[in-house]
Each structure stands twice: as C-alpha cells, then as structure tokens.
Amino acid sequence: xxxxxxxxxxxxxxxxxxxxxxxxxxxxxxxxxxxxxxxxxxxxxxxxxxxxxxxxxxxxxxxxxxxxxxxxxxxxxxxxxxxxxxxxxxxxxxxxxxxxxxxxxxxxxxxxxxxxxxxxxxxxxxxxxxxxxxxxxxxxxxxxxxxxxxxxxxxxxxxxxxxxxxxxxxxxxxxxxxxxxxxxxxxxxxxxxxxxxxxxxxxxxxxxxxxxxxxxxxxxxxxxxxxxxxxxxxxxxxxxxxxxxxxxxxxxxxxxxxxxxxxxxxxxxxxxxxxxxxxxxxxxxxxxxxxxxxxxxxxxxxxxxxxxxxxxxxxxxxxxxxxxxxxxxxxxxxxxxxxxxxxxxxxxxxxxxxxxxxxxxxxxxxxxxxxxxxxxxxx
Numbered sequence: 001x002x003x004x005x006x007x008x009x010x011x012x013x014x015x016x017x018x019x020x021x022x023x024x025x026x027x028x029x030x031x032x033x034x035x036x037x038x039x040x041x042x043x044x045x046x047x048x049x050x051x052x053x054x055x056x057x058x059x060x061x062x063x064x065x066x067x068x069x070x071x072x073x074x075x076x077x078x079x080x081x082x083x084x085x086x087x088x089x090x091x092x093x094x095x096x097x098x099x100x101x102x103x104x105x106x107x108x109x110x111x112x113x114x115x116x117x118x119x120x121x122x123x124x125x126x127x128x129x130x131x132x133x134x135x136x137x138x139x140x141x142x143x144x145x146x147x148x149x150x151x152x153x154x155x156x157x158x159x160x161x162x163x164x165x166x167x168x169x170x171x172x173x174x175x176x177x178x179x180x181x182x183x184x185x186x187x188x189x190x191x192x193x194x195x196x197x198x199x200x201x202x203x204x205x206x207x208x209x210x211x212x213x214x215x216x217x218x219x220x221x222x223x224x225x226x227x228x229x230x231x232x233x234x235x236x237x238x239x240x241x242x243x244x245x246x247x248x249x250x251x252x253x254x255x256x257x258x259x260x261x262x263x264x265x266x267x268x269x270x271x272x273x274x275x276x277x278x279x280x281x282x283x284x285x286x287x288x289x290x291x292x293x294x295x296x297x298x299x300x301x302x303x304x305x306x307x308x309x310x311x312x313x314x315x316x317x318x319x320x321x322x323x324x325x326x327x328x329x330x331x332x333x334x335x336x337x338x339x340x341x342x343x344x345x346x347x348x349x350x351x352x353x354x355x356x357x358x359x360x361x362x363x364x365x366x367x368x369x370x371x372x373x374x375x376x377x378x379x
C-alpha cells in the first residue's frame with residue numbers, strides 16, 4: 001500500500017521580542033529625513049551654536065588653559081559626534097584618522113582651528129553645539145551600550161537631534177524627570193562637577209508618614225561613603241497617614257544619592273522625579289520629549305555654576321570628610337589602638353551583664369590561687 005507524503009511539523013514561531021544570547025539593541029537607526037527635521041527644528045529655535053568657552057558676551061571668565069594649545073584628537077572627534085571617546089581612541093590607533101593628509105596614530109594630538117581631519121576618507125566638519133532639556137520617563141536607562149536590551153536614552157533621543165549628544169549626569173531606571181543633553185564638554189563639566197554646586201530639585205513619594213522630627217533629622221544630613229551629605233532644602237508638600245510627598249534639593253550628583261540619603265532614615269521611596277535643574281523647570285516639557293535651550297537659559301546656568309563655585313570658597317562646603325590623620329610613631333599608634341580595643345571590649349562585657357565593667361588587670365598582678373582538685377574535702 002503506497003504511503004502518502006509525510007506531513008511536516010509546523011515550524012516553531014520565534015519570539016521576536018525575546019533577545020538572543022549576547023544580542024542587544026545596537027546603534028539606533030535614524031533616517032535622513034529625521035535628521036533634516038532635527039536640523040531645521042534646532043535652527044529655527046534660535047538656540048546657541050557656539051561653545052561656552054567661545055562666547056565673547058559671557059560676563060564670567062572661563063578657564064581656557066586646558067584648551068589653549070588645542071583640543072585632544074580623541075575628544076575633538078567625540079565632540080563632533082563621530083563616536084564615543086573610547087571608540088575614537090581605537091579609530092586613531094587603527095590608523096583610520098588623518099590630519100592635513102597625514103595619518104595620525106596618537107590620540108593626544110592637539111587639534112588646531114585650521115586642521116583638516118578625515119576619518120576613513122570622509123571629511124569631518126565641526127558640528128554646532130547643542131543644548132537640550134529632556135524629560136526622561138521611567139524604565140529608560142541612561143546608557144548607550146549596544147549590548148543593552150532594555151530601552152535606552154539614545155533610542156528616544158537620537159531620532160530628535162541632528163548629531164550625537166550625551167546626558168549630563170544620570171537618572172536611574174526607576175526615576176524620571178529632567179536631564180540636560182549636550183555635545184559641549186566644557187558646559188557638561190560646569191554643570192556636572194560638584195564643586196560648582198548647581199542645585200537639582202526632586203519630588204519624592206515616601207511610603208510612610210513623616211513627622212516634623214523626621215524632617216529635622218533629614219535636614220541635618222547623613223553620612224554616605226565617608227562623607228556627610230546635607231540637603232540644601234527639604235520640605236513636605238503633602239502628607240497622608242500612609243505616605244508623604246517630599247521636595248528635596250541637593251547640590252551634588254552622586255549615584256542614587258537621594259534614595260540612599262532617605263534610606264539612612266528608613267524612608268522607602270515609591271517614586272522619584274527630578275523637577276528642576278538650576279533655573280530650568282519641568283513645565284512645558286512632555287514625558288519622553290525634549291526642547292532646545294535658549295542662549296539666555298544656557299548662559300544663566302553657566303553664571304550660576306561659576307558664581308556658586310566662587311561662593312563656595314567663602315562659605316563652608318556642603319560635604320564634610322572626617323579627619324583620618326594620626327600622629328606619632330607606628331608603635332605608639334599600635335599601642336593606642338590596642339588600649340582602645342580593650343576598653344571597648346570591657347564596655348561591651350559590662351553592658352551585657354547589666355553592671356559596670358571591671359577594671360582591666362595589670363599584667364604583673366598575681367593570679368588567684370585555685371584549690372587542688374586532687375585533695376579530697378574530707379582530708
């Protein structure tokens with residue numbers, strides 16, 4: 001009996017949303033039309049196109065000594081949007097970059113104003129400086145890692161900007177709010193460095209009801225990684241029996257600083273939003289969208305950073321570090337540390353038993369005599 005053709009088993013449908021091992025989102029793909037629209041948008045907005053160090057109208061002097069002899073080649077390529085600085089280093093070492101017709105394999109080469117730079121035969125033009133205010137939604141990572149499978153900041157931003165920009169500072173994945181984007185390294189240094197003290201304001205939803213005493217302790221600050229963090233301002237916006245909405249302002253930008261500061265007082269954070277950077281507020285910026293900064297807004301941030309840095313020289317800093325210097329010889333320090341350990345141990349023993357600790361015995365004191373167990377009591 002002749003058998004018919006065998007039935008083929010239906011092929012398993014691959015889940016396109018499930019990434020393969022080691023795969024990532026890669027570099028965001030942006031159409032040429034989107035780039036043209038982004039160019040027109042930033043040109044029509046009247047945003048500044050020159051760097052802060054090139055601004056002749058700036059009333060406050062900016063240190064130009066670092067770039068007086070030219071800019072390093074890897075930094076210059078990164079600022080023009082070629083790639084990240086680390087990958088620009090690799091391009092230079094691989095011999096892909098030429099300056100005035102000669103191949104340069106030194107990332108520290110100083111680029112001058114009239115240099116003609118090419119990468120793989122394509123001439124690199126000086127990109128205009130870009131300054132944006134972006135509203136980062138929750139669930140978005142502040143990274144450009146091509147191996148990352150979750151939604152990244154560049155996935156949302158790259159289709160809306162004419163050339164590569166990077167964030168000034170970061171917000172963790174569970175937080176939302178304002179982030180400054182730029183390709184100006186001098187502006188980024190002014191805003192991000194803690195010594196300039198640009199204030200950032202956050203609104204937090206706390207999972208418990210805070211009292212006035214809790215607020216006073218929070219205003220006094222707490223120790224985080226060996227330094228004391230004191231908020232510039234903290235106030236309660238709204239309070240219920242089960243939650244508290246808190247507004248807190250800080251001048252530093254360390255990793256998850258607000259969450260860690262509140263955790264020191266046993267306060268859990270449900271939601272965290274950055275609502276203000278300096279004089280820039282969140283009003284008028286929709287979630288996941290951006291807008292270019294005007295020249296007045298950019299110069300106001302630069303002025304704030306420079307003046308707060310000058311004030312920091314006369315007023316006490318917000319971060320205090322404990323003194324860890326010890327005097328005396330090495331043997332003296334060892335003896336003092338041994339005595340302090342013995343005193344701490346005796347204090348712990350006394351506190352456990354509920355009575356004052358016994359004084360430490362001298363090493364030369366005679367030991368108490370013990371009864372001889374071999375001799376019977378009747379003898």
